[in-house]
Amino acid sequence: PKPAEEPKKAPAQELQKVTVILDWVPNTNHTGMYVAKEKGYYAEEGLEVEIIQPTEGGSADLIAAGQGEFGISYQEQVTYARTAATPLPIKAIAAIIQHNTSGFASPVNKNIRSPKDFEGKRYGGWGSPMEEAMLKALMEKEGADFSKLEMVNIGASDFFTSVEKDVDFSWIYYGWDGVRAELMKFPMHFIKLQDLDPALDFYTPVIIAHEDLLNQNPELTRKFLRATAKGYQYAIKNPEDAGKDLLKNVPELDEEMVIASQKYLAKEYQADAPRWGEMKEEIWEVYGKWMGDRNLLEGPFDAKKAFTNEFLPVE
Amino acid sequence: MKKVEVIGIKKCFGNLVTLEDVSITLEENQFVSILGPSGSGKSTLFNIIAGLIRPDEGTVEIEGENVIGKTGRVSYMHQKDLLLPWKTILDNVSIPLILKGFPKKQARWRAGTYFELFGLQGFEDYYPAQLSGGMRQRAALLRTYMFSNDIMLLDEPFGGLDAITKRNMQHWLLRVLENLNASILFITHDIDEAIFLSDKIYVLSERPAKVKAVFDVNIPRPRNIKTFTSKTFNELKEDILNIL
Amino acid sequence: MKKVEVIGIKKCFGNLVTLEDVSITLEENQFVSILGPSGSGKSTLFNIIAGLIRPDEGTVEIEGENVIGKTGRVSYMHQKDLLLPWKTILDNVSIPLILKGFPKKQARWRAGTYFELFGLQGFEDYYPAQLSGGMRQRAALLRTYMFSNDIMLLDEPFGGLDAITKRNMQHWLLRVLENLNASILFITHDIDEAIFLSDKIYVLSERPAKVKAVFDVNIPRPRNIKTFTSKTFNELKEDILNIL
């Protein structure tokens, strides 16, 4: 579907079809959208939203190819995409979670409390060049020897499985794996990224859209974000009920986990921001520079063009 | 009129010269036998006439038309039975009729009527692997007969048959020929058989095969069991044995 | 001493009774032929003696030992040539020697010395598909000969051969036998051949096959080309033709 080119004068009763491509499996990061769908917020805006679970590796190239109107991505991915040899014309339009809740987790018995302890350990990652730079930077900052860290790719395995064998620590979202560990009473050390370096408090995940769509059909984007924001607001206030809306759409998920995660994320979605979804240029700037400094980017990065708050609803 | 005219055929396989300047003529309604040592190239000659192999030299004409490399003009019974292992005997034998466009049921019915004559009654639904060697050969002969072209090439059709069955088939073949208007080229190793059935006998030499001798068989038809003891028969037999 | 003793064999394929109460005896150093209509069950009988098929009733004893279902005791030349398509003629013929434990080179050398005798010289490195029907049969016979067991079952070994080659092979076989101390069971459709070679001839009836008659051939050995014209020969031939 390419409704970007479709006439805007669609009659009120006829809903406009909109496709949202997730970054990965539907989870509590996406709850706001499922709430908006279930509670009819999208319908009120004249939208019929279809949520698609994509292949591993995110939605940036799919959105760039016009396969859907909106996608879920990460600040890091947007930065890569916009600086690739052939840049992808995508832009972040809302931050789903205000602060970076990700970090390095390890079983307690590995005794990993700071990047200094990474020395001589094995890290299980997913194969992004950024991981290497990140670990290198963190370890060097604390005077540890990066060459003594072994990095392996754990592909589709999750944290709990991979630490069973040779892996010592890995990079997780606290809102999902961390909550899981709490539920399992799994003794775990967690090093939150934002605590290590303010530059690493980047936005993850974010909602993205194609630049053409933003230019040609700003109204659609506004409508979509208005309903989505309403959904997240609801999720912030009623975590349990919001979790049920997610489960209604994705019954395969574990209910206990979803509710627990929802309760954790209720504080995190908006956090200290004036409104849900708002992003600061400074964060884009700083992290972009951080990546650039480490030779991760092929081209120059313009933070101003990578994101926008202009489509977010004004209170 | 000349049905089949083979002129100056030469055929080599690699360095092996198999046929060297072989010429043979089959007139309309004639029965012509070919005798020759094993491995001399008789089957190869048939393959050339049937259009399955191209000779290195020479021409083959059927009713005046050059047929080198052209198939479908003659009924050909191979030395190997070449029955399709995945079809029952009845279905195997019906193939020529089906290829001629008969509906399957009718083809099977028509072919079925000959089973008794060929001593195959009761074996219609057997697969070739379930038959004895002689029975397979009879089935292959029946299949060739069902193709019923006016020119037939028969490569040792009675090779694996016992004396009685063979005698019966020979007599039947003679009778059939009287009504059928067919011209037949016939390979055999049995001199009696060749004389009994033929109007003319070609004797091939050892490899590389040439026509060593041609005998006209001047025994009047219809022939019968007495033919075997006739004087002409025995004289001819002696002549041929001497040549061989 | 009795080399092979077949007693009261019965064999059915489904509802088809093929052999019914067949008994046959082969003494040491004897040559015994079996004549019978096509499809009567001669090959089946050989399969039973060779241990490849189990009879429904009856026993087979070789030198007094029950050999039903036991293979490897006799040399067996099948009616089909059964040459391995993936081996050259020389390699095919060497198989029995290799199975006996000869080193490959020696096996090939030994087998190779017989190629001239069998009229196969020059074809050592051909694949079976490249040979004529008669040549394949000779190769199969040579292979059986290489197995050189004291008991041989030969199923129409000279079926596809021309008169001359056949005659040569027959004479050769006789000569070989004199030196070889072999006992032979022999299936043929050629009455002359049966008389010329045998000490005893069994005639089987139509399916279901029983032993219809047994003839002792009292022609002194060594036999030669004159044997064919001897009185005893022709009388015996007449008798057999009458029975058939």
Next chain:
Amino acid sequence: MKKLQSIGNRLLPIGFTSILLAIWEGMARKGFVQPNLLPAPTKIIHTLVTNFSLMGEHILITSFEAVAGFLISIAVAVVVSVLMDMMPMMRKTLYPMMITSQTVPMITLAPLFLIWFGYGYLPKIIIVILVCFFPITISLLEGLASVDQELLNLLRSMGAKKYQIYRLAKFPAAMPGFFSGLKIAGTYSIMGAVIGEWVGGKKGLGLYMIRVRHSFATDKVFAAILVITALSLLLLGIIRWMEIRLVPWKKYMFQQSEEEYDS
């Protein structure tokens, strides 16, 4: 006698499998394997039963994709291999392309598939076709070429047209090979659909598995695997049943056929 033996024949594999399952169950119960890695068989069955209604729709969709892809593969394979068999030029042109198409790891093309064919059934069916088409075509091609040249000559000399030669000789001769290709393809087809769903979409066992894995519900992952295996075996059973129907002469030609059909 025959029947009894055949029952005996069945007992062994069943017994063997049972023993393996029992060992697994025992290990799981004693805690040698962690339930979040490899749940006990009984647990998997239990999960399967309780979750079956939830899985129902996913199962239907995956089966549909697999069967559709499989059937299309057969049709395409038959056409392509006949063309390749008839025309050497075709063979020379298509063969390298076919092989090349198989060497590309499909997962790497996933985004392209999404973009070209959308999020619906199409990309999944295409992946099933890509997976199944190759073994069927290769086996069929080999089978078509395996007919005795003299047999073909005979038919040709009887004036058989090309299509008749195929019907009478080449197809029947190719049947055993064709079916062994079908068995390979059939085995892979459900898996192909599942991998296809990995590419993205809304429903199907592949998505189901990713989701339940994300909630760390290993028992549900294994229940889905169980379903996939059962579906594949069902498909194979059908193929086998058809083989017995369509290749009745096999048992007269080759050894061991009887036993194999029993199993």
Next chain:
Amino acid sequence: MKKLQSIGNRLLPIGFTSILLAIWEGMARKGFVQPNLLPAPTKIIHTLVTNFSLMGEHILITSFEAVAGFLISIAVAVVVSVLMDMMPMMRKTLYPMMITSQTVPMITLAPLFLIWFGYGYLPKIIIVILVCFFPITISLLEGLASVDQELLNLLRSMGAKKYQIYRLAKFPAAMPGFFSGLKIAGTYSIMGAVIGEWVGGKKGLGLYMIRVRHSFATDKVFAAILVITALSLLLLGIIRWMEIRLVPWKKYMFQQSEEEYDS
């Protein structure tokens, strides 16, 4: 004459492929396909050349895994199929298990593989084996069973022992089937190793692809695919070469063989 024709025969597929590539190149240059989805062929080649040294180690590792897995598969397949051919009980027990093992989508078992076999070469080789073993075994099994029963009887009657029957008759008769199985397996082997690397590890083309994809370097992804394809075709070429050596009688038995060997 023969030679000339054979050159002509080669021209067609090359020509056809060239045309396809030219169309692709043209489309890419005109901007019909986005370079981040499907880069132009020349771009891919260029990337391949400039990045080759970087890819070298990955290529070696993937090739090693694939070839090791492939060779082990052959060994295992030969042993297993002979056992299954000799012992009906074996067949009845192993056949269902073999099939079952194939129906399980490997990616879903990835975590288990990692835990059982670590992050080294082993899990990749095992995945290659799982991928290759099945087609080889199935084809070999079918081939071993396809020998004329009478031929076996003949050998048996000459006192051939089991192993001699296999050497003289069963193996040669199974060769054509075996090689068609090898071709299928060979085609999949490199891909199997790549998928294995996807599952986890440190080096190899699979990881290389994941990494470059993360930085949206589609041209590098395609360069890697090109390498995978080239490696697979190389392996297939070797298999084919061996087939001509090991099955010399094929061309006397079957039609078309001559042409096929030309190609």
